[in-house]
Amino acid sequence: MALNCQHHVQWVRPIPGGLHQCILCQKVVGRGDVYPKLEDLPEEFRRRWDAHEARAEGAAATPPKAPGGDAR
């Protein structure tokens, strides 16, 4: 039944890496995969989605420092 999962936004939650996962079928979903479409959702939801993705992009651009101090 998970094959026909429509990834309703209520089941989608942010996961590490700026990705979103559907907790029902465990799939990583993009903004075009969810139902209803992000365009049809309140702006607040889109902002949260964008913010989560942006956070990951920022983390990728500036890798987190290794714990224990800078080697250089």
Ligand SMILES: [Zn+2]
């Ligand atoms: Zn799903």
